[in-house]
Amino acid sequence: MSASLLEIEGLTRHFIVRRSAFGRPTATVKAVDGIDLSVPAGSTLALVGETGCGKSTVGRLVLRLIEPMAGSIRFAGRDILGFGQKELRGFRREAQIVFQDPYSSLNPRMTVEELIGEPLALHHTVPVSRRRDRVAELLRLVGLDARYGRRYPHEFSGGQRQRIAIARALAVEPKLIVCDEPVSALDVSIRSQVLNLLSDLRKRLSLTYIFISHDLSVVKHIADRVAVMYLGRIVESARADELFANPRHPYTRALFSAIPVPQPHAQRQRQLLEGDVPSPLSPPAGCHLHPRCAYAIDRCRIERPALVDDHKGHATACHRWHELPALAGASEQDAPTPQLEALMAKFTRPAGVPAAGSVDTLEVEGRRPN
Amino acid sequence: MTNLVEVANLRVVFHGDRGQTMHAVETVNFELARGVTLGLVGESGCGKSVTALAIMGLLPKGSTDVSGHVGFEGTNLLDLTDAAMRDLRGDRLAMIFQEPMTSLNPAYTIGEQIVETLVRHRGLSRAQASTRAIELLRDVRIPSAEQRVDDYPHKLSGGMRQRAMVAMALACDPQLLIADEPTTALDVTIQAQVLDLIRSLKKKTNASIVLISHDLGVIAEICDEVAVMYAGEIVEHAPVDTLFRAPQHPYTIGLLASIPRLDRRVETLATIEGSLPDMSEIPVGCRFAPRCPFASDICVGSAPPIVDVGSKHWSRCVKAPLEEVRA
Numbered sequence: 001m002s003a004s005l006l007e008i009e010g011l012t013r014h015f016i017v018r019r020s021a022f023g024r025p026t027a028t029v030k031a032v033d034g035i036d037l038s039v040p041a042g043s044t045l046a047l048v049g050e051t052g053c054g055k056s057t058v059g060r061l062v063l064r065l066i067e068p069m070a071g072s073i074r075f076a077g078r079d080i081l082g083f084g085q086k087e088l089r090g091f092r093r094e095a096q097i098v099f100q101d102p103y104s105s106l107n108p109r110m111t112v113e114e115l116i117g118e119p120l121a122l123h124h125t126v127p128v129s130r131r132r133d134r135v136a137e138l139l140r141l142v143g144l145d146a147r148y149g150r151r152y153p154h155e156f157s158g159g160q161r162q163r164i165a166i167a168r169a170l171a172v173e174p175k176l177i178v179c180d181e182p183v184s185a186l187d188v189s190i191r192s193q194v195l196n197l198l199s200d201l202r203k204r205l206s207l208t209y210i211f212i213s214h215d216l217s218v219v220k221h222i223a224d225r226v227a228v229m230y231l232g233r234i235v236e237s238a239r240a241d242e243l244f245a246n247p248r249h250p251y252t253r254a255l256f257s258a259i260p261v262p263q264p265h266a267q268r269q270r271q272l273l274e275g276d277v278p279s280p281l282s283p284p285a286g287c288h289l290h291p292r293c294a295y296a297i298d299r300c301r302i303e304r305p306a307l308v309d310d311h312k313g314h315a316t317a318c319h320r321w322h323e324l325p326a327l328a329g330a331s332e333q334d335a336p337t338p339q340l341e342a343l344m345a346k347f348t349r350p351a352g353v354p355a356a357g358s359v360d361t362l363e364v365e366g367r368r369p370n
Numbered sequence: 371m372t373n374l375v376e377v378a379n380l381r382v383v384f385h386g387d388r389g390q391t392m393h394a395v396e397t398v399n400f401e402l403a404r405g406v407t408l409g410l411v412g413e414s415g416c417g418k419s420v421t422a423l424a425i426m427g428l429l430p431k432g433s434t435d436v437s438g439h440v441g442f443e444g445t446n447l448l449d450l451t452d453a454a455m456r457d458l459r460g461d462r463l464a465m466i467f468q469e470p471m472t473s474l475n476p477a478y479t480i481g482e483q484i485v486e487t488l489v490r491h492r493g494l495s496r497a498q499a500s501t502r503a504i505e506l507l508r509d510v511r512i513p514s515a516e517q518r519v520d521d522y523p524h525k526l527s528g529g530m531r532q533r534a535m536v537a538m539a540l541a542c543d544p545q546l547l548i549a550d551e552p553t554t555a556l557d558v559t560i561q562a563q564v565l566d567l568i569r570s571l572k573k574k575t576n577a578s579i580v581l582i583s584h585d586l587g588v589i590a591e592i593c594d595e596v597a598v599m600y601a602g603e604i605v606e607h608a609p610v611d612t613l614f615r616a617p618q619h620p621y622t623i624g625l626l627a628s629i630p631r632l633d634r635r636v637e638t639l640a641t642i643e644g645s646l647p648d649m650s651e652i653p654v655g656c657r658f659a660p661r662c663p664f665a666s667d668i669c670v671g672s673a674p675p676i677v678d679v680g681s682k683h684w685s686r687c688v689k690a691p692l693e694e695v696r697a
Contacts, residue, residue: 260587
């Protein structure tokens with residue numbers, strides 16, 4: 001548990017969005033601006049933040065789907081940035097990704113069997129004669145019936161497609177899976193089915209996850225550690241329970257208090273941020289949050305706060321976090337009445353009992369109108 | 371006190387190209403008093419948006435059958451001509467859509483789009499209408515409204531666009547505002563701002579609002595009453611506090627149980643197993659029965675009755691009230 005599977009230092013990636021007539025860059029987005037991360041083997045690190053904060057770019061950099069401009073990424077002790085084509089191919093067997101939208105991440109012209117069989121063929125992991133059996137095994141692993149191998153993705157609902165995408169990622173027996181908003185396109189009742197599957201697989205196959213999400217209640221459920229990003233930088237990172245109990249950075253606090261809680265008239269301290277996220281083309285100097293932060297002082301406008309660890313594993317990038325008043329009740333929710341609790345318990349399957357054939361049913365479940 | 375809106379036995383049937391039919395909405399009934407916000411909650415495909423479009427008269431005439439009664443200030447909207455509906459829409463009936471980038475016209479400035487509404491329904495001159503448009507943008511807290519009024523939608527951020535959308539909907543002081551997933555496309559901190567805005571406008575205008583959302587958290591923050599929809603039907607209707615404290619339909623209970631809680635962590639999340647029924651072949655009995663942990667033979671055999679379980683609280687479940695099921 002303690003050995004790091006992934007060590008990231010000073011990771012940086014800027015995108016040039018405009019050039020002058022002479023080809024000189026005139027506008028750049030600092031999508032990822034010098035971040036450090038460490039992911040112990042067998043754990044789940046969640047990257048959270050709003051649209052455009054750079055969390056998905058980090059996920060893609062880690063897999064070398066895009067190349068960083070600076071920094072280092074070490075995977076199981078090896079520097080993956082030094083990999084040539086051949087080594088990179090080997091690395092792809094160890095690190096995989098599951099994308100957000102299972103409607104666009106699966107090739108509509110391939111059957112499920114072909115989709116899941118493709119990585120097996122590419123990496124020659126399973127002899128051709130055994131390939132079909134392995135696909136059936138993988139389908140069962142993600143809770144789908146092996147008979148569905150001949151069908152095409154459009155015949156499946158969103159939740160089922162995401163299971164197929166997960167099976168495809170698992171095909172090469174990776175150590176690390178980057179889950180990029182894997183449940184954001186799914187309905188509430190389907191979302192928890194997929195989250196349960198992900199936790200279950202992690203335990204059974206000792207996987208390590210980087211879980212990218214904007215949904216904090218989901219993150220709280222699944223993550224061991226959480227790193228909060230804002231405009232390309234990590235502003236706070238800590239163990240999940242610690243972060244939710246003691247959010248220190250004003251941005252983290254604002255995020256927490258903005259989550260709508262399913263409880264009418266919840267008494268919560270609202271910490272609303274003013275205004276919009278600034279354009280990443282010209283982020284504010286100093287601390288990126290200062291124009292929206294109620295606690296900003298002159299120093300915040302000039303000096304970029306470093307991400308400082310408190311030696312207990314809770315790091316904050318804020319000049320003033322230790323002066324800020326304690327935040328009570330940001331994530332508090334009343335417990336349900338015992339009657340409701342008992343009724344809700346009917347929907348929890350006891351651990352270890354596999355889902356009844358229900359997940360295999362090929363009924364058309366609608367998709368979110370996005 | 372009469373209700374502003376009375377929807378009775380609303381049914382929407384879609385006809386497909388190959389002669390197949392889909393019953394998207396089946397016997398939807400609700401009443402809405404003035405100044406009250408009703409939340410319509412449910413998952414994709416449950417018919418919540420179709421209900422809204424049916425009320426607004428926005429469903430395509432050729433391929434859909436809408437029947438029942440949609441009373442608005444005493445008249446049945448389903449009887450009105452297209453021309454009469456056009457006079458109502460944008461004036462006393464208004465709607466906000468989920469994705470402001472696709473519902474605003476990219477070829478016109480946001481000012482022009484608000485002015486159009488005011489000229490069409492209020493007969494203002496263009497000059498008067500532009501002054502009013504700036505005031506409206508200020509009301510929805512768009513900074514430097516005088517400049518923003520001349521911006522095209524693509525120049526605004528998602529949150530600003532949705533504010534412009536709200537300003538346009540409120541231009542003629544509608545009696546009824548339907549907001550279909552107004553914050554779903556927005557980030558949480560921006561969502562919190564827009565929800566705040568809707569809450570304060572609610573107090574100011576005394577309009578009735580139908581808020582459609584899949585997010586029970588959003589519903590809890592804004593609504594006075596909630597109707598939960600499943601597979602084209604309202605399965606439970608209750609005042610907001612009652613719905614969250616003592617829900618009486620298994621589907622509502624399952625939805626509430628599926629949301630990861632912020633105050634504690636559990637090993638396995640509660641799930642509603644299975645998926646929505648195929649809407650072209652609806653089961654005879656309770657539509658939720660195949661996924662319901664409380665279901666027994668009686669649920670499958672015949673359609674469930676509507677059971678009154680409290681003040682203004684009913685549930686479409688033969689087993690309601692559910693406390694007694696436990697033993």
